[in-house]
Amino acid sequence: MKRxxxxxxxxxxxxxxxxxxxxxxxFSDSLTTSDLEGHRLxxxxxxxxxxxxxxxxxxxxxRDLDVIEGSQEVIAELSEQYEIFIATAAMERPSxxxxxxxxxxxxxxxxxxxNFVFCGDKSIIHADYLIDDSVRHFKRFVGQGIxxxxxxxxxxxxxxxxxxxxxxxxxxxxx
Amino acid sequence: MKRxxxxxxxxxxxxxxxxxxxxxxxFSDSLTTSDLEGHRLxxxxxxxxxxxxxxxxxxxxxRDLDVIEGSQEVIAELSEQYEIFIATAAMERPSxxxxxxxxxxxxxxxxxxxNFVFCGDKSIIHADYLIDDSVRHFKRFVGQGIxxxxxxxxxxxxxxxxxxxxxxxxxxxxx
Numbered sequence: 480m481k482r483x484x485x486x487x488x489x490x491x492x493x494x495x496x497x498x499x500x501x502x503x504x505x506f507s508d509s510l511t512t513s514d515l516e517g518h519r520l521x522x523x524x525x526x527x528x529x530x531x532x533x534x535x536x537x538x539x540x541x542r543d544l545d546v547i548e549g550s551q552e553v554i555a556e557l558s559e560q561y562e563i564f565i566a567t568a569a570m571e572r573p574s575x576x577x578x579x580x581x582x583x584x585x586x587x588x589x590x591x592x593x594n595f596v597f598c599g600d601k602s603i604i605h606a607d608y609l610i611d612d613s614v615r616h617f618k619r620f621v622g623q624g625i626x627x628x629x630x631x632x633x634x635x636x637x638x639x640x641x642x643x644x645x646x647x648x649x650x651x652x653x654x
Numbered sequence: 655m656k657r658x659x660x661x662x663x664x665x666x667x668x669x670x671x672x673x674x675x676x677x678x679x680x681f682s683d684s685l686t687t688s689d690l691e692g693h694r695l696x697x698x699x700x701x702x703x704x705x706x707x708x709x710x711x712x713x714x715x716x717r718d719l720d721v722i723e724g725s726q727e728v729i730a731e732l733s734e735q736y737e738i739f740i741a742t743a744a745m746e747r748p749s750x751x752x753x754x755x756x757x758x759x760x761x762x763x764x765x766x767x768x769n770f771v772f773c774g775d776k777s778i779i780h781a782d783y784l785i786d787d788s789v790r791h792f793k794r795f796v797g798q799g800i801x802x803x804x805x806x807x808x809x810x811x812x813x814x815x816x817x818x819x820x821x822x823x824x825x826x827x828x829x
Contacts, residue, residue, distance in 0.1 A: 484778070564778050570767045576751035592745045593775045599768025603659070603739050605780035605796050621780050 480562050483651070484596070484606035484622075485554065486613070487567040487579065489629040491587075493545040495520070501534050502527075515630035535572055542578035546586050549644030555589055557651055563590060564606060568616070570599035610647065614638060625650070655737050658826070659771070659781035659797075660729065661788070662742040662754065664804040666762075668720040670695070676709050677702075690805035710747055717753035721761050724819030730764055732826055738765060739781060743791070745774035785822065789813060800825070 488494035498520055499510055506527060514523065521528040534540065557563060565583060569575055576597060583595055601609065602619035609616060610625045614635050617624030625647075626638040641647045663669035673695055674685055681702060689698065696703040709715065732738060740758060744750055751772060758770055776784065777794035784791060785800045789810050792799030800822075801813040816822045 564775075566778075568768075569772070570755075570770050573752065573755045573767075576755070576772070577748065580745075580748045580751070591774070592748075593743075593773075594778075595745050595774060596778055597744070597751070597772040599766070599770060600739075603741075603769075603771055603780055605778055 480560070481608070482562040482564065482606040483557060483608045483610065484564045484566040484601075484604045486609070486611040486616070486627070487565060487583075488541075488544075489547075489612040489631075490610055490627045491547050491550040491554070491565070492541070492582065493547055494541075495629065495631075497540070497544055498531075498534060502531055505530070505534070512630055516633050517631065519631050536574055538574045539578055541572075541575045542582055544582065547644065549648075551586060553644040553648045554587065556648065558589065561651065562594075564594045564596055564604070565590065566596040566598060566601060566604050566606075566609070568599055568601065568613075569597035608651075610641070655735070656783070657737040657739065657781040658732060658783045658785065659739045659741040659776075659779045661784070661786040661791070661802070662740060662758075663716075663719075664722075664787040664806075665785055665802045666722050666725040666729070666740075667716070667757065668722055669716075670804065670806075672715070672719055673706075673709060677706055680705070680709070687805055692806065692809045694806050711749055713749045714753055716747075716750045717757055719757065722819065724823075726761060728819040728823045729762065731823065733764065736826065737769075739769045739771055739779070740765065741771040741773060741776060741779050741781075741784070743774055743776065743788075744772035783826075785816070 495515060502520060503509055521531045554563060567579060569579055601616040607622045608625055609620050609622060610627050612627045612629040612632055614626060624638055626632060626635060626640045628640060628642040641650055670690060677695060678684055696706045729738060742754060744754055776791040782797045783800055784795050784797060785802050787802045787804040787807055799813055801807060801815045803815060803817040816825055
């Protein structure tokens, strides 16, 4: 059985949606997701980068992120034909561990928690595929990287790209 | 550069030492480490297994474990010639995440936290070697398993075995 590792933020969890909303409220700004094309929020507003990143240190930030549309259904289908692991770079924000674990248990109860991986450098992941929004994780990854579209990566080229979970389904479960 | 993944409990952190001490105090027993040969504490005292395992759910249990003798020095030496990752089956006890992370930062400050992995099924680890006290993690591991001796695994055969960190040094850094 082939194995697919799947990232959390921006792939199954709507990280940027909540971050931009909190940022706008805190700084009386009115950025939209489309403003993030080619940028991260903290590179788009570099003079506020410290405060923008500080938002993420709230231990509960990751607990109530919206689920990315289609991810639950498609991952449930994939899990019948592939071994599924969730691999998130949680070491960057240790305060997020508990919230990320609880979020996964709530929204992906059909996955075993023995298949959750909190790591940093994703080259440690032994899988055939890695679906991720950050191209940096593909550099040393042993399998095939699949770039999940997010505003910040929209100008990246040279990767297999999927724009939503319908495209993930079509890629891995062709009719 | 070859990569070595290293388990935490019973390999670099003296898990059983603290567990048996707390158990003896709680249950007025006088077990010693040698009583654990071929057993886990909870299989040796099955009628108290639930309470014995409950001890591990204290979020701080893993915060002040003693460091296994020689592990810091030898891992520091190994890290000059190998890429070192710490891989612990933390998903079994999500309450341990923060304590395990802080323990690693305190006792292994020369390792990058991007090389820490909290997982469940260690077949997800992409490394050339895995030093672990639990043979179950070797079954589907892609590289070479190295069994680190602990009382509970003393009767296991068929694995490359190291009895302490001096033997790890001799294995990986022969003169």
